[in-house]
Amino acid sequence: MNRIVLAAGGLLSLIVYAACGAEDLPAGVTLVKSEQMKWEKSASGRENAYLLGHPNKPGPYLYLVKWPPNSKALAHKHPDNRYGMVVSGLHYIGYGDKFDEKKLHAHPAGTFFTEPANTSHFGMTKGEGAVLYFYAIGPSGNTPLEKEDSAKR
Numbered sequence: 120m121n122r123i124v125l126a127a128g129g130l131l132s133l134i135v136y137a138a139c140g141a142e143d144l145p146a147g148v149t150l151v152k153s154e155q156m157k158w159e160k161s162a163s164g165r166e167n168a169y170l171l172g173h174p175n176k177p178g179p180y181l182y183l184v185k186w187p188p189n190s191k192a193l194a195h196k197h198p199d200n201r202y203g204m205v206v207s208g209l210h211y212i213g214y215g216d217k218f219d220e221k222k223l224h225a226h227p228a229g230t231f232f233t234e235p236a237n238t239s240h241f242g243m244t245k246g247e248g249a250v251l252y253f254y255a256i257g258p259s260g261n262t263p264l265e266k267e268d269s270a271k272r
Contacts, residue, residue, distance in 0.1 A: 156183070164190055174259035184251045186210060191243035193218050194264040201234040201255040208249030212242045216264050239264055 144150055156168040165184050172180035183206065194216050205226045212232065213222035218241045226232060228249075234240060 158185065163192065172257060174255070174257050176257050178257060179254070180257050180259070181252070181254045184253065186242075186244045186249045186251065188244055188246050188248040190248070191218065192241055193267065194239050194241045196237050196239050196262050196264065197234060197255075197259050198236055198262075199255045199257060199259045200236045201253055201259070203232050203234065203254075204252045205230045205232075206250040206252050208244065208247045210242060210244055210249040210251060212240060214238065214240050217241075218265065 151170060156170070158166040158168050160166050165186055167185075168183045170181045170183065172178050174180050174182070186208070205228050207228050209228070210226045210230075211223035212226060213219060213224065215222060216239045220243075223243065
């Protein structure tokens, strides 16, 4: 696990370094400045920028997720161990098979967290939204554990 965390930290450092505008890059170095990131809107209303690999494919993947203000993700789980960090904003994460706002933990910018494989969790943002960073080894997936109607009670 320490190697994965170190790799995730190294990749985050690369992103920060890239954002600073390094120009003389050796062969094989990838540079994606923040204004060059390609954001894809998902069905959930969140946007994803895939920086390394893809969750649907075998191998390491790294991506950013923009959570709009006042949005939520119902309980779900992933088959892979995922490592995340709140890059900006304030994100709330809770654990269990059903969304429960009383179980949410506030994670401000700079918070590192893990999502162990097959651990049920849910999340939300409030007024400011958030940007999250995820790193893992795919293929991944998303298994929903509840339907939208069950969260409106």
